[in-house]
Amino acid sequence: MEKEGKIVFAEKKLKSAFEDIKEKDKEVYRQIEKAFEEISRNVFCGRNVKKNLIPKRFIKKYSINNLWIYNLPQGWRMLYSIATPDKIEIIALVLDWINHKDYEKLFGF
Numbered sequence: 001m002e003k004e005g006k007i008v009f010a011e012k013k014l015k016s017a018f019e020d021i022k023e024k025d026k027e028v029y030r031q032i033e034k035a036f037e038e039i040s041r042n043v044f045c046g047r048n049v050k051k052n053l054i055p056k057r058f059i060k061k062y063s064i065n066n067l068w069i070y071n072l073p074q075g076w077r078m079l080y081s082i083a084t085p086d087k088i089e090i091i092a093l094v095l096d097w098i099n100h101k102d103y104e105k106l107f108g109f
Contacts, residue, residue, distance in 0.1 A: 005043035005082065005090035007036045010062055014094065028076070032097060035070050035078050043082050043092045046070040055106055058095060067095075075100030 009015040022029040038045050046068035054067045064081040072078055078097045084090055098106065 001044065002042040003044060003090055005040055005092045007040050008091050008093050010081075010093050010095045014096065028072075031072050031076075032078065035072060036094075039070060039078075039080065039092045043090055044068075046078075046080065053107065062093070062095060064093070064095075068092075072097065075103075077103045 009018070018029070018032060021032065047070075049067040049069060051065070054064070058064055058067060058079075058081075062081065064083075066081055068080050068082065070078040070080065076097055076099055079095045081093045081095060082090060083093055
């Protein structure tokens with residue numbers, strides 16, 4: 001099942017970090033932009049994390065009840081949650097993008 005959605009950053013500093021990447025690493029910026037395009041076409045394109053594996057800091061900080069992982073090149077991961085503030089619009093709330101080492105640490109691998 002495919003559902004279109006709107007991309008929203010969970011925090012202003014995350015949006016600023018994304019804009020800073022454009023100057024520092026054009027390839028990473030391009031890959032994240034590509035991920036945003038795919039997620040906006042289908043918010044379910046990532047892998048769904050089982051509820052009991054969602055890091056508690058995300059639940060506490062963002063009050064989320066779902067987490068999705070989108071694989072980026074070179075072992076990076078984008079973490080996002082799906083929200084429906086109203087019945088009409090679906091939002092993919094981008095929480096972070098992290099390298100593989102930090103991803104493993106976050107999920108306790």
